[in-house]
Amino acid sequence: MQTLIRSLHHVTATVSDAQEDLDFYAKALGMRLVKKTVNFDNHNVYHFYYGDEQGTPNTLMTTFPYKGWGVPVGVQGAGQITVTAFSVPESSLDGWRSRLHRAAIAVRDVGERFGEEVIAIDDPSGLVIELVGSRRDERTPWVSHGVPQDAAVRGLYGVTMSIREPARTLQVLTDVLDYEVVNEEESRTRLAVSGDLPGHIIDVLHTPDASQAENGLGTVHHVAMAVDNDEEQLRMRDELIKVGLMVTEVRDRCYFKSIYFREPGGVLYEVATLPPGFTVDEELPNLGQGLKLPPWEEPHRAEIETGLASVTY
Numbered sequence: 538m539q540t541l542i543r544s545l546h547h548v549t550a551t552v553s554d555a556q557e558d559l560d561f562y563a564k565a566l567g568m569r570l571v572k573k574t575v576n577f578d579n580h581n582v583y584h585f586y587y588g589d590e591q592g593t594p595n596t597l598m599t600t601f602p603y604k605g606w607g608v609p610v611g612v613q614g615a616g617q618i619t620v621t622a623f624s625v626p627e628s629s630l631d632g633w634r635s636r637l638h639r640a641a642i643a644v645r646d647v648g649e650r651f652g653e654e655v656i657a658i659d660d661p662s663g664l665v666i667e668l669v670g671s672r673r674d675e676r677t678p679w680v681s682h683g684v685p686q687d688a689a690v691r692g693l694y695g696v697t698m699s700i701r702e703p704a705r706t707l708q709v710l711t712d713v714l715d716y717e718v719v720n721e722e723e724s725r726t727r728l729a730v731s732g733d734l735p736g737h738i739i740d741v742l743h744t745p746d747a748s749q750a751e752n753g754l755g756t757v758h759h760v761a762m763a764v765d766n767d768e769e770q771l772r773m774r775d776e777l778i779k780v781g782l783m784v785t786e787v788r789d790r791c792y793f794k795s796i797y798f799r800e801p802g803g804v805l806y807e808v809a810t811l812p813p814g815f816t817v818d819e820e821l822p823n824l825g826q827g828l829k830l831p832p833w834e835e836p837h838r839a840e841i842e843t844g845l846a847s848v849t850y
């Protein structure tokens with residue numbers, strides 16, 4: 538089968554406070570808020586998309602700030618994406634340590650992993666975020682909030698999935714999604730698709746004794762992988778169904794179309810199209826500035842705007 542997955546597309550997390558989330562991803566990490574919209578299943582909750590200038594798939598982190606809606610704090614554990622990693626230039630890690638220290642964000646030195654230095658921080662909701670110092674990332678970063686060009690986040694580096702019994706998880710990644718194992722150490726297996734550059738990487742961590750993950754505040758909800766277009770998404774869907782996975786119908790997310798399925802280790806995967814992207818309802822220079830609603834929510838705009846906390850960024 539031809540490789541259909543191009544790279545990661547985005548990571549989506551359930552987080553707590555909207556303003557704290559913006560302060561962390563936009564102000565501290567310097568990512569661009571490329572879309573401010575609402576959760577399509579609960580229009581009283583924001584949906585923030587952070588990425589590069591255009592919100593290119595494989596640079597995207599998206600969050601649902603659910604504070605105040607009775608959602609319990611989640612449990613990080615097996616059957617979940619437990620780490621989201623962003624790519625920064627190798628030479629920038631000392632600068633990041635200083636910047637994060639000034640922002641009162643505690644930095645943990647993870648050390649070298651597969652020849653690259655890694656530091657870890659917690660986002661305001663407790664999500665584990667890594668910054669990986671890479672020599673191989675040619676993506677042009679969004680530059681803002683005083684992060685220098687030569688340090689700015691290039692996009693997603695990859696994600697780490699914690700899995701109790703990884704055999705079938707690995708099998709779906711390699712046999713169906715066409716990932717290849719590109720590195721291994723101890724309990725970590727690194728896979729990549731369509732090349733092994735940052736933005737294409739998934740690490741499967743064998744964690745036989747980890748407690749079972751539970752969704753809630755401070756947990757990653759799903760990871761999405763990118764396909765070129767609607768047609769390839771349907772081909773991917775057929776392949777997944779053929780091996781017995783339960784896949785949703787195609788859902789229109791306005792900025793891409795999506796299908797979802799749970800892989801054998803319990804992690805929710807999404808396969809999302811590259812087009813149409815974030816300029817479908819806002820001009821490139823203005824991305825993230827307005828509250829954008831899907832067409833079916835526009836009649837409720839006044840009520841929605843009243844219900845959402847005002848935020849600055």
Ligand code: ZN
Nearest residue numbers: 549759761807
């Ligand atoms: Zn998603």
